[in-house]
Amino acid sequence: MIRSRLLMLATASCALALTACSGGGGSNTPTGDSVSVGVLQSLTGTMAISEITVKNAEMLAIEEINATGGVMGKKINALVEDGASDPSTFAQKASKLIESDGVSTVFGGWTSASRKAMLPVFERTKNLLWYPVQFEGNECSPNIMYSGAQPNQQALPALEWAVKQGYKSYFLVGSDYVYPRTANLILKKHIEKDGMKVLGEAYVPLGGTDFSGVIAKISQAKPAIIINTLNGDSNVAFFKQLQAAGISPKTLPVMSFSIGEQEAQAMGAGLVEGSYAAWNYFQSLPSDANSKFIAAYKAKFGKDAAITDPMVHGYLDVYAWKAAVEKAKSFDPDAVRKAAASLGGFDTPMGKVSFAANQSLVQKAYIGKLKADGQFEIIADSGKDIAPEPYDALAFPGKSCRL
Amino acid sequence: MDALFLNQLFNGASLASLYLLAALGLALSFGLMRVINMAHGEMLMLGGYLAWMTLLVVPGALGIILAIPVAFIGAAAMGGLIQSTLIRRLSARPLDTLLATWGVSLILQQGARDLFGAIGVEVRAPEWLSGSFTLAGITLPSARLFIILIAALVLGALALLLLKTRIGLLVRAVNQDRMMASAVGVGVRRVDFTVFCLGSGVAGLAGVMLALLGPVTPNVGQSYIIPAFLVVVMGGLGSIVGTTASAIILGLFAALAQIFVDVSVAQMLLLVFVILFIQVRPQGVVAVKTRQLDA
Numbered sequence: 064m065i066r067s068r069l070l071m072l073a074t075a076s077c078a079l080a081l082t083a084c085s086g087g088g089g090s091n092t093p094t095g096d097s098v099s100v101g102v103l104q105s106l107t108g109t110m111a112i113s114e115i116t117v118k119n120a121e122m123l124a125i126e127e128i129n130a131t132g133g134v135m136g137k138k139i140n141a142l143v144e145d146g147a148s149d150p151s152t153f154a155q156k157a158s159k160l161i162e163s164d165g166v167s168t169v170f171g172g173w174t175s176a177s178r179k180a181m182l183p184v185f186e187r188t189k190n191l192l193w194y195p196v197q198f199e200g201n202e203c204s205p206n207i208m209y210s211g212a213q214p215n216q217q218a219l220p221a222l223e224w225a226v227k228q229g230y231k232s233y234f235l236v237g238s239d240y241v242y243p244r245t246a247n248l249i250l251k252k253h254i255e256k257d258g259m260k261v262l263g264e265a266y267v268p269l270g271g272t273d274f275s276g277v278i279a280k281i282s283q284a285k286p287a288i289i290i291n292t293l294n295g296d297s298n299v300a301f302f303k304q305l306q307a308a309g310i311s312p313k314t315l316p317v318m319s320f321s322i323g324e325q326e327a328q329a330m331g332a333g334l335v336e337g338s339y340a341a342w343n344y345f346q347s348l349p350s351d352a353n354s355k356f357i358a359a360y361k362a363k364f365g366k367d368a369a370i371t372d373p374m375v376h377g378y379l380d381v382y383a384w385k386a387a388v389e390k391a392k393s394f395d396p397d398a399v400r401k402a403a404a405s406l407g408g409f410d411t412p413m414g415k416v417s418f419a420a421n422q423s424l425v426q427k428a429y430i431g432k433l434k435a436d437g438q439f440e441i442i443a444d445s446g447k448d449i450a451p452e453p454y455d456a457l458a459f460p461g462k463s464c465r466l
Numbered sequence: 467m468d469a470l471f472l473n474q475l476f477n478g479a480s481l482a483s484l485y486l487l488a489a490l491g492l493a494l495s496f497g498l499m500r501v502i503n504m505a506h507g508e509m510l511m512l513g514g515y516l517a518w519m520t521l522l523v524v525p526g527a528l529g530i531i532l533a534i535p536v537a538f539i540g541a542a543a544m545g546g547l548i549q550s551t552l553i554r555r556l557s558a559r560p561l562d563t564l565l566a567t568w569g570v571s572l573i574l575q576q577g578a579r580d581l582f583g584a585i586g587v588e589v590r591a592p593e594w595l596s597g598s599f600t601l602a603g604i605t606l607p608s609a610r611l612f613i614i615l616i617a618a619l620v621l622g623a624l625a626l627l628l629l630k631t632r633i634g635l636l637v638r639a640v641n642q643d644r645m646m647a648s649a650v651g652v653g654v655r656r657v658d659f660t661v662f663c664l665g666s667g668v669a670g671l672a673g674v675m676l677a678l679l680g681p682v683t684p685n686v687g688q689s690y691i692i693p694a695f696l697v698v699v700m701g702g703l704g705s706i707v708g709t710t711a712s713a714i715i716l717g718l719f720a721a722l723a724q725i726f727v728d729v730s731v732a733q734m735l736l737l738v739f740v741i742l743f744i745q746v747r748p749q750g751v752v753a754v755k756t757r758q759l760d761a
Contacts, residue, residue, distance in 0.1 A: 111584035136533035146621030239730045272689060275477035275610070276732075282605055293494040297588045302586065307591075307679075309598040330681075333657040357532050379472030432480035 093167060095395055100125070100384075101160035103171030103181075108148025109270035109295040113171050113373065116191070116325050117195055118143065119364050120374035121170045124381035127359070131466045134385045135392070142166060148270070149182035157184045157192070167394040168193065170380050173373065174269070174294055175199060175242035182207065191396035193384060195376035197320060197342070199379035200453045203464035208383070208403055209423040210376045212343050213451040214249050220428035221290070221318055221341035222253055224443050230287040230316075231263070232260045236277055236301070237292035238268035245458075246292050246320065252457035262286045267293070272300035278308050281315075291319040298322055302334045312337030323371030324437060332437035342372035343426045344413040345439045356412035369437060372413075376424075379411040383418065404466075416448075421464040423451030473604045479630035482717025484567075485618030487672030488690045489697035489709055490624065491665025497704015501553055501560055504568035506694065507687025509666045512544055513537035513600035513673020518587045527592040530581055530674070534616070537670040540650055545666020547553040550589045553614075560730075565660060575617045576683040584683030597676060618673060620668060621710060627664075628706065637661055641704055692721075692733075696740045702750025709759050716740070 066118050102121050103112035125139045125255065128286065133139060146153040153172065158167045169185075169379050170193045172178045178194055185192050185206035197212035212218075225233075233254055239242025243266065251261050264285035265277040281289065293301055298321070305317075317338040326333050326344045345368065346357065356378065361368050386396055387403035404422055408415040418428050429441025454462040468673045490507050517533035524532055548570055556563045591609055598607045628634035639647040640657045676686060697716055702708035719739055723732040744750075 104745055107579055107584045109683070115584065187474075229565065239728060268730045268732065268733070270689065271729055272686070273481065273674070273729065275480065276474060276721060276729065279470055279473035279477060279605075280471065280725075296681045296683055299586065299588060304607065305682060307596055307609050308605045309600070309607075329585055329588070331590065334588075405749070 069456075082462070088338065089309070091168055093137060096136070098134060098165045098394060099140045101164070101166040101169035101171065102141050102143045103146055103153065103156050103169055103290065105148040105173065105177075106145040109297070110146075110148040110173055112296045112326060112329050113294070113321070113323075113371075114148075116364075116368070116371065117173065117289060117377040118171075119368075120360065120378040121195075121361045121381055122362055123360055125376045126363075128381065128385055132247075134388050137395075145169070146177055149175075150174070150176040153177040154180040154184055157181045158188070158312035161185075161188045161190045166190075166401065168384055168396060169443070170195070170384075171376060172196070174240060175245075176269075178202075179241060188373075189396060191400050193377075195380055196373045197380075199242045199249070200455060201245055201459055203453045203466065204422060205400060205422070206209070207224075207422065208382050208400065208418065209451070209453075210382065210383070210418075210461045211373065211424075212426065212428070213423055214246060214344060214455055215452045216426055216428050216449045217320060217341050218246050218250055219253065220445050221339075221430060221457075222250060222319070224341070224430045225288055225318060226257060226259070227443075229416045230259075232262050232285075232287045234262050234281050234284055234286035234289045235264040235385040236271045236281075236289060237266050237293070238271075238294045238297060240269055242294070243292035247290070249455045249458040250290060252455070256457060267297060267301075269297070270295060271297055274301050274304045277301075277390050278304055278310070281305075281310070282308065289315060289317045291317050291324070292321065293319070294321045298326060299330045301335070302330060305311055306334060316421075323373065324369035324431075324439065325371045325374070326431055328367075328369040328437045330434065332435055335433050336435050338433050339435065340431050340439060341428060343424075343428055344375045345429055345431045345441055346370040347431070347438050347441060348413065348429070350412075350414065352410060352414070353412045372459075375412050379409075379413070382411070383409065419451055420466070421451060421453060422466060423453060425450055468726060469603045471722075472602065474725055475478045475718070476604060476606060477610070477724075478718035478721030479714075480613050480717075480748055481721050483614045484672060484675060485693050485717050486695050486710060487668055488694035488715035489701070489713055490620070490706070491667075491669045492694055493698045493701060493704060493706065493709040494665040497661050498637065499553070499557055499658055500614060501557055502690075503548070503553070503565040503662075504564055505543070505548060505571040505574060506567075506570050506666075506669055507691030508574040508578075509541045509545060509669035510673040510676060510687040510690055511574070512541050512576045512683065513580060513670030514577060514589070514677040514686055515587070515673075516670065517677045518542045518589050519613060519672040530592055530595065530678075533674050534671060538667040539670075541670020542663040542667030542671070544667075546663040548666075549662040550578060553662070554655065554658070575684045582684070586682065586683035586686070588681055589677035591678050592645070608668060613675045613678070616671070621691060621706075624664075624668075624706060633657075633660060658720050658747065669730055695738065696736060700740050700743055700750055702706060702752040705750070705752040708750050708752030717753070 104118040125141045144156040168191045172194050173196050192207045197217045200213045235247045319340050387399045391398040391402035404418050408417045428445040430443040453464045516537040520533040520536045521529040595609045598605050697713045701712035740743050
C-alpha cells in the first residue's frame with residue numbers, strides 16, 4: 064500500500080522531465096551543387112502556435128531563392144527540425160543539424176530559453192544561428208545574428224508610448240523564463256527612474272493555463288496598464304480569464320510583446336480586440352514590398368494566413384544570409400557573420416534594415432492596436448531607425464558588446 | 467490583502483474542483499486495480515477536444531451542456547478501450563502498465579496533434595459563462611462557479627453510485643478484498659472495466675471544464691496530471707472521501723501560496739507539501755480499510 068503510493072509519488076516527480084542524447088560529426092563546407100541549412104523551430108508544444116509560421120516564412124524565402132538560382136549557384140537544401148518548445152531539445156537538434164548533417168548555418172529559435180540552450184552548441188561548433196524574435200538583450204555572441212528587437216527597439220518604445228498616454232502605474236505579467244524576467248527588470252528600472260510605479264509582477268510557467276491568482280492580484284492592485292510578456296498559448300488562457308473576471312481592454316489596457324496577428328487570429332480576435340502590441344513590423348504596414356511578401360506567403364500557405372513580425376524577421380534572415388554569403392564569397396560561418404554586419408541597408412518587407420556591428424538589426428518600432436478583424440492599426444512609431452543596444456544602461460551598467 | 471485572500475479562497479475552490487475531477491478517475495482505478503494510468507491526462511485532453519467538436523455542431527449554451535455527456539461518453543469509451551486491450555493484460559505488472567500507458571499517452575498526444583494541429587483550439591464559452599459576479603468586493607467568474615457546481619454534482623453522483631447501487635456494492639467489495647469477491651462470484655474483470663470507464667469519463671468531463679478556462683492543446687492534460695497524482699497520493703488510495711479532502715487541501719494550498727509566490731514556485735511547494743505530509747501520515751488523509759495484507 065505505502066510502497067505503491069511511493070511509486071506513484073516518484074512517478075509524479077519523474078513525469079516532469081525527460082531527455083535524450085545524440086551525437087555525430089560532419090563538415091560544414093558544402094560540396095557539389097547544394098548547400099544544407101537548418102530550420103529549427105517548435106512544430107509541437109506550447110510554442111507551436113507562434114513558431115510554425117516562422118518556419119513557413121523561412122521555407123518560403125529558401126524556395127524563392129532556389130527558384131532564382133540559389134546561393135552562389137548552389138541550391139539550398141533545408142533540413143527542418145522540431146524543437147518541441149523544449150530548450151534541451153533545441154540544443155540537441157542544433158547539435159544534430161551541425162554535427163551530423165553538416166549544415167552551413169541554422170535559422171530558428173523563439174524563446175530566449177531555447178536560444179540560451181543553443182548558444183553553447185553554436186559557440187562550440189563555430190556555426191551561426193539566425194534568431195528571428197524580439198528578446199531581452201543582455202547577450203552578445205559572435206555565433207548569433209540577432210534580427211529580432213533588442214529591448215530598446217520594442218520594450219522601451221512601448222513604455223515611452225505608455226508614458227506619453229499618461230499611464231502611471233504598471234503591472235507586469237510574464238511566462239516564467241529568462242526573457243520576461245529580464246525584460247521586466249529593464250522595464251522596472253525605467254519605470255522607477257521616471258518616478259512611476261510598478262504595482263506588481265507575476266510569472267506563470269511557460270504553457271501554464273491557470274491565471275486565477277495572477278488576475279486576483281491585478282484586480283487588487285488596480286494598475287493603469289498591464290505589460291504582458293507571456294509567450295505561446297498561455298496568452299489565450301490569460302485573456303480568456305481576464306474577460307471572465309470582467310476586465311476588458313476598455314477598463315484596463317494590456318500591452319503585449321509576444322502577441323502578433325497570428326496569435327490574435329488563433330485566439331479569436333474578439334478576445335484581444337482593443338489591446339496593444341509593440342513590434343518592428345505589422346501586417347498592416349503599407350508598402351509595396353510588404354504587399355508582395357504577403358501575397359507570396361498567402362499563395363503558398365492559404366489566403367487566411369496571418370503575417371507576423373517574427374515571420375518577417377525569419378524571412379529576411381534567409382535573404383541576409385544569402386547576401387552575406389555572396390559578399391564573403393564563402394559559406395564559412397565566420398566570414399559570413401562579418402560580411403552580414405557590414406552589408407549596409409537591404410530591402411525587406413519591413414523596409415530597409417541593416418545589421419549593426421554588434422550583429423543585431425537596426426530597425427524602427429511601431430505600436431499597434433488590435434482591431435476586430437485580427438489586424439493591428441498602427442497608432443505610433445519611433446519615426447527613425449533605432450540602433451540596437453544589447454545591454455540596457457540602467458539594468459546592466461558598464462556592460463557592452465565586443466565581438 | 468483581505469480581498470485578495472478571499473479571491474484566492476474562491477480560486478482555490480475552483481482549482482480544487484479541477485484537481486478533484488482530474489483525480490477521481492485515477493483514485494478509483496488505482497484503488498481497485500493498483501495500476502497507474504499515465505494516459506489519464508489525455509482523457510482530459512480528449513474531453514476538451516470533444517467539447518470543441520460538440521460546439522462546432524451545436525453552438526452556444528446548449529452546446530456546452532451537451533458537451534458534458536459527449537465528453538464523458540467519449541473519454542469513457544477510450545478508457546474502456548485502453549483497459550480492455552492493454553491494462554487488463556498487464557495488470558499483474560504495475561511497472562509495465564506504467565510504461566505502456568505512458569506510450570498510449572504519447573500516441574494520443576501525437577494523434578491529437580495530427581488531427582487538430584499543434585496549435586490549440588479555442589472553445590468559446592457562451593455569454594452566461596463568460597461573465598462574472600461581484601460579491602463583497604471579489605470577482606467570481608461564472609465559468610469557475612460552474613466548474614465548482616459540476617464538480618459537486620459529479621462527486622454527489624459518484625457517491626450515490628458507490629453507496630446505493632448494486633454496481634457500487636460490487637466495486638466496494640472488490641476494493642476491500644479482490645480474491646474473496648471473486649470467490650463469491652463477483653465478476654471482478656467487469657467491475658475493473660466499469661470503474662475504468664467511469665474514471666476516464668470523469669476525466670473527460672474535467673477536460674470540458676478546462677476548455678472553459680484556456681485553449682485545448684494536445685498537451686493540455688500534462689499540466690493537470692501531476693497535481694492529480696499528488697491528490698491521489700495524499701488522499702489515501704481508492705478513497706473518494708480522501709481524494710476529495712486532499713483535492714480541497716491542495717487546491718487551497720496552491721491558490722493561497724500564489725498570494726506570496728509565483729505559480730511555478732507554488733507548484734514546487736505543492737510537491738514539497740505532499741512529501742512532508744506523507745512523512746507525517748503515510749496512510750494519506752483517509753486510511754482505506756482493506757482486508758488485504760498489503761505492503
